[in-house]
Amino acid sequence: MDITSKLTLLFGTLLSLVLFTSAQRCSNYTFPNNQVFSSCTDLPSLQAQLHWNYIASTRSIHLAYKANQAPAGWIAWAINPTGTGMVGSQALVAFQNSEGSMTAYPTPVTSSSPSMQTGTLSFKVSNISATYDNNEMTIFAIVGPLENGTTVNHVWQAGNSVSNGIPQAHALSGPNIQSMGRINFLA
Numbered sequence: 001m002d003i004t005s006k007l008t009l010l011f012g013t014l015l016s017l018v019l020f021t022s023a024q025r026c027s028n029y030t031f032p033n034n035q036v037f038s039s040c041t042d043l044p045s046l047q048a049q050l051h052w053n054y055i056a057s058t059r060s061i062h063l064a065y066k067a068n069q070a071p072a073g074w075i076a077w078a079i080n081p082t083g084t085g086m087v088g089s090q091a092l093v094a095f096q097n098s099e100g101s102m103t104a105y106p107t108p109v110t111s112s113s114p115s116m117q118t119g120t121l122s123f124k125v126s127n128i129s130a131t132y133d134n135n136e137m138t139i140f141a142i143v144g145p146l147e148n149g150t151t152v153n154h155v156w157q158a159g160n161s162v163s164n165g166i167p168q169a170h171a172l173s174g175p176n177i178q179s180m181g182r183i184n185f186l187a
């Protein structure tokens with residue numbers, strides 16, 4: 001190997017180490033507010049994780065959806081009980097408000113350009129709150145009972161801006177259109 005190949009190899013190794021260590025796995029994450037969740041999954045796009053406890057007695061999910069985000073942006077996580085993708089999904093959204101604290105609320109996504117205002121979902125939502133730490137926004141909530149079982153289609157999303165308290169449209173390419181899947185809360 002010549003010196004250039006050696007340097008290229010060294011830089012490649014260093015870069016992958018940095019990338020590996022910065023992308024912390026959900027199983028190693030400790031919540032700053034000391035909340036503990038027994039299950040989690042690293043979501044495949046938007047640098048997001050879902051952590052949860054399934055509460056069998058109420059068929060509800062106590063969850064934390066966490067994603068990388070800049071202070072001006074917003075995050076959302078949703079269950080779609082009637083299909084896949086965004087339209088019809090029952091969402092929880094969070095962002096930093098003009099006072100600098102976090103706002104979080106439920107909003108049903110009724111069209112491809114939804115109002116993004118507070119609304120009622122097809123299932124109960126309680127204990128909703130959000131935090132912002134270390135460039136990461138987290139939504140905490142209890143959702144359910146989930147009438148249609150513990151395996152659901154879910155969607156997650158992120159946008160760069162909020163205007164007058166309303167999250168603005170997100171990108172329509174790349175990770176923003178790959179952010180959906182199916183999840184079994186009992187797995």
Ligand SMILES: *[C@@H]1O[C@H](CO)[C@@H](O)[C@H](O)[C@H]1NC(C)=O
Pocket residue numbers: 021024025027028
């Ligand atoms: C994650 O936690 C496990 C067990 O505590 C530990 O062995 C592992 O090294 C940790 N990994 C990272 C990337 O921090």
Ligand SMILES: *[C@@H]1O[C@H](CO)[C@@H](O)[C@H](O)[C@H]1NC(C)=O
Pocket residue numbers: 081082122123145146147148
């Ligand atoms: C259960 O599924 C039905 C039919 O798809 C749907 O209309 C209803 O909203 C779902 N229930 C909940 C709680 O999401």
Ligand SMILES: *[C@@H]1O[C@H](CO)[C@@H](O)[C@H](O)[C@H]1NC(C)=O
Pocket residue numbers: 062126127
């Ligand atoms: C949800 O909120 C209720 C009422 O404030 C509280 O008693 C309960 O402990 C909360 N549940 C969780 C899991 O934080």
